[in-house]
Amino acid sequence: MEIDPFIFRLSIFILSIFIGYYVVWSVTPSLHTPLMSVTNAISSVIIVGAIIAALAGSSDNIFEISSFFGFLAIILAAVNIFGGFLVTQRMLQMYKKKKNIKK
């Protein structure tokens, strides 16, 4: 009997939860705020769904209802991607060691 591809996706999902569990426990508490902003940015990878939806309306009318929601989602996800990664970068840039400051 063939295994439903859903089971494979479920396996990936559950294994990723375990990876997430161990990786996040190893994050130093002083970086918990950047952790939140970067997880925010990466969860915006949902933009791939938005792009598929937006391109699906093959007609020239971008306001066709389903692709329209795709376009809206692209804007939202783009705000998040750029905002999330940049603000994380800005924060991480501030973390300095003692020596670096004394020079």
Added chain:
Amino acid sequence: MISANLSAIFYLISGILFILALRGLSSPDTSRQGNYFGIAGMIIAIAVTFLSIGNFSTSIVYIFLFLIIGGAIGAFIAFKIPMTAMPELVAGFHSLVGLAAVFVAIAAFLNPQAFNLGLIGDIKLASLIEMSIGAAVGAITFSGSIIAFLKLRGIMSGSPIIFMGQHYLNLILGITIFVLIFYLCKSQSNSLFWTIIIVSFLIGILLIIPIGGADMPVVISMLNSYSGWAAAGIGFTLENTALIITGALVGSSGAILSYIMCKAMNRSFVSVILGGFGADNSSEDKKDKKDQKPVKSGNAEDAAFLMKNASSVIIVPGYGMAVAQAQHALREMVDKLKKNDIKVTYAIHPVAGRMPGHMNVLLAEANVPYDEVFELEDINNDFANTDVAFVIGANDVTNPVAKTDPKSPIFGMPVLDVEKCKSVLFVKRSLSSGYAGVDNELFYRDNTLMLFADAKKMTEEIVKHLED
């Protein structure tokens, strides 16, 4: 156009890069590199999506246009936002992820052919369940984050909003969602799908309004987790590995942070969700105590004198420091102290601030080296050998009552043992209690000197006196 198998492998690569991005955060040294991994993963995912569709009609122009518009807004916010406002920003961003998940689910529902999910009115059962769960969790994340944003921003009062039968209402609405999904699977009706989304919006609002300001670190972490689960739900719908991996990572990350925050407050997750904390009116009998007990108060000169003659000082910052924007003045003060060969370190409680790690970012912004900043468990033993503890903007996290009085609502919460220092300087505007609504016993200790003032002004004055 690239094959589905090839694009699946690229999605896997981008998923791995996201794992590495989080892995990088295990130390500040590797964190910047980690962030680049994250960006690379995102670029790969987006590029592969375009290539796998290969349909470069005119609408691709619009996609780039919207990408740039959204990106510009995001970049603008990222550069402009003050570090003190990070909690609001993160809550706001969570709401966007949630709403994007809802929109993608709607798009998939209205045009299932585009995603290979079947035909309109005849969507595959599994996909239908996945997209309704994704949409529901996304909607809860959206409206919940909006409420959290409004509370953090101060537009909405931070005090809990409680009414009769609140929890039953939430329970009923939660069950309603499942019933609706069940009927949606049978009928594939549009109106049912919209109803699910609307009810979920409502749940999100109802879930967050009873939670008070002090529990915000838990709420933000929890919403972080939800946004991950929403993304994972959509990932299952779209059969996209990158989304599934990311959703699982973000979901577990948020869950762990919520757990850490709950533990740092000695509260159970359930009690936080049920809300109402901080609305206690137990302050009545405490008021009498305030009148009876003597409080020593001093001015900047006294504080400067005490610290000048100390050999070690531990700074305990809290949310009040963020509100007063005192972190730069604080850093100046510490520089002065260090010039006099005084050992200065910082002690941070896990729930100091309004989100996990908030104080660390603020100190980093003020150029405080991260190796001078210590977490509770690493520094708590040092208080006994320290001359002066300088508490600025923190309150409940220093309250010795948590160790001594089993009746106190914060009993059992891990606190910083500041009272073990030879003397404690406590910068605060008044004797009012903190978010937990508990009077701080520390105020009345013999070795405590209260400095009643705005945190920033007081610190600046101390700096002046240190110069003399």
